[in-house]
Amino acid sequence: MPASPPARQRRGRLFRFGAAFVVLLSVAGYLVMQYITGGTGTPGCKVVSERSGTTAYEFTPEQAVNAATITAVGTARGLPERAVTIALATALQESALRNISHGDRDSLGLFQQRPSQGWGTKKQIMDPKYAAGSFYAHLVKVPDYTGLPLTVAAQRVQRSGFPQAYAKHEPDATLLAAALTGRSAATLTCAGRPGATRTEGPDAVRSALARDFGRDALEPAGAVVGGTASTPTPSATVESNGRTLTLPVTDDADGGKRRSLSQRGWQLAHWAVANASDLHIERVSYAGREWTAGNTDSRWLTAGGAGTARAEKDTADVVRVVTAQ
Template sequence: MYDERDLARAAGVVLSRSFAVKIGGIAALIGVLGLLMLAPFGVSGDQVSAACPPGAPVVDEDPEVSGELRQQQVGFAKLIDEVAVARGLPGQATLVALMTALQESQLQNLEGGDRDSVGLFQQRPSAGWGTIEQIRDPRYSAEAFFGGVNLPDPPGLVDINSWPSMTYNDAAQAVQVSGYPNAYAKQEKAARKIAAEAGIDLNRTGDPYAGRAGAKPSGDDDGGTSSLIDDDCGGGLISGRPVNGVWPPEQATITDPSGTGGQVTPRTAAWVAQARAALGTLSLGCWDAHLWNPSSDHPKGRACDLFVGTDARRSAPAKAAGDRIANWAIQTAATTGLNYVIWYGQIWSARTGKWRTYNGGGVYDTTNPTGGHYDHVHVSLY
């Protein structure tokens, strides 16, 4: 009878955080190593489809495992989700945890690892995560990963301000502080498959800061991963399905095509070019220092504001112009790497494919034309 460490060894999981080593080890067992990517479903009408389109960045993925190791992965996934459900956390918190555990241990409760790392999440006693015995308890390690009151000193997921606004990879990295900060993104597809096998609802709503000690952040710019309000709004605006593409982070290295003098990411520059080709002349601005809100995507070169000229609540042409921009952005999200759109008091997220009420993220007054985004459409790219 094999224990989980034997199975992990059989799968080639070297006790290290190097994802390159993990890929090589698993490939030696299974004999398959390749570049996997999500195929686009296409876009038609008002539907936005899942995508990692031709020409989009390719992210290496670990080959899928099977047999007893897979059964154990599913079992640990259920346990992690049980902890999340008991906490009242949304399904996306479970997804971040599964991606993390897959990268760190192949979702196995390992006896050792890099330096003194142990367990599902390769947490380290020397870093304050607990004793070896505690961390080797899968339920304890899951609780520690999610964080909150009466848990180890290192911040867990609920202790990270605005984690729902981050990419799944960045949310995982904010907890793990890994030497391989971009390693978690490649585990999303596998995590979703395991969750499906385990009967886990990753679209479950909840409080993303459940169990947190102290005050909770008042909101997140993009509405976050938790989708606390899922009201389809209509009114000329379309919705669609979630867009599950993988878009690795980019640095702002391109001169802002909107003429601000700043720099934007290549993805943002490409979006502007496509928007101009499809929509014609646009009044827009992308890079901005946003000193009043440094967490904004504007100073990161990942966002643009497209202006409609006036408060659309008082102008039907302005409302129609904004709807056209927002709808085009959503319809093309699968191929552009769009993250979210804010327009006319509503916010659309690629992760849910739905519109919901925009709350201002604790920064903006949603009753005025600019704060409520009635005079401009905001788009953010991954």
């Protein structure tokens, strides 16, 4: 017996509801994947503890770029690693390390800063370097901020309605800060995008370095001896293959203390890996270790098959960044 019109209508409504639900699930799955991968469709990044090798934090290429910028701005100002950790934990809580153009009321950007509260114009706040610099400018005015619990120091800058929320991000921020300041060696990796279409090659890397660190990352000042500058240290150069940027490693100040060449070198190397997807970087090498985009495990391996001691001696004074063809 044919179904009555009401029964057919009910089945029709159920069918349409089911189809709409499937579409909704598909869209939700796509958005989740875009969030997890930073919108690139590629695997993400990972930082591990230098001590244990098991404690880890995984994050997206978008987050990696922003974390590297926040760190570079802090060390370029001569601030200690603790300041960087506080800044990274704050950005993790406020925006998940994403440069978002929305938030509570008029809050914007990595730190959810508000134009109406004097943090700058919308355009300024949406510039990660400006936003990080503004955060640090407020942080250093907090008395004894390096000795305060992280959540207290962050709250005195942010004036958040959820002051305890920053604490849960301290472990991840600590791992990121150790790697991106260069204190821990060969601990940050990203899958990268091997074979990506080449855009500006080494010139794009140079521009991004100058943006985050300042011109000194490319053209370090000569050492001062007896009140006068000695022979200037080598500048960043592009090798004859047109793909390799060689970055000189010189010591610099961190919180009033001299940082080791190794720490400076690993900061530059990790910065390059963090920016690999955006800048189409294919390979980074430093101190006898090499990272290559597209490796299954994305580890830092011994460079060129040479003995570790010799390789470290040969490459401890420069970081080599190879862009895609």
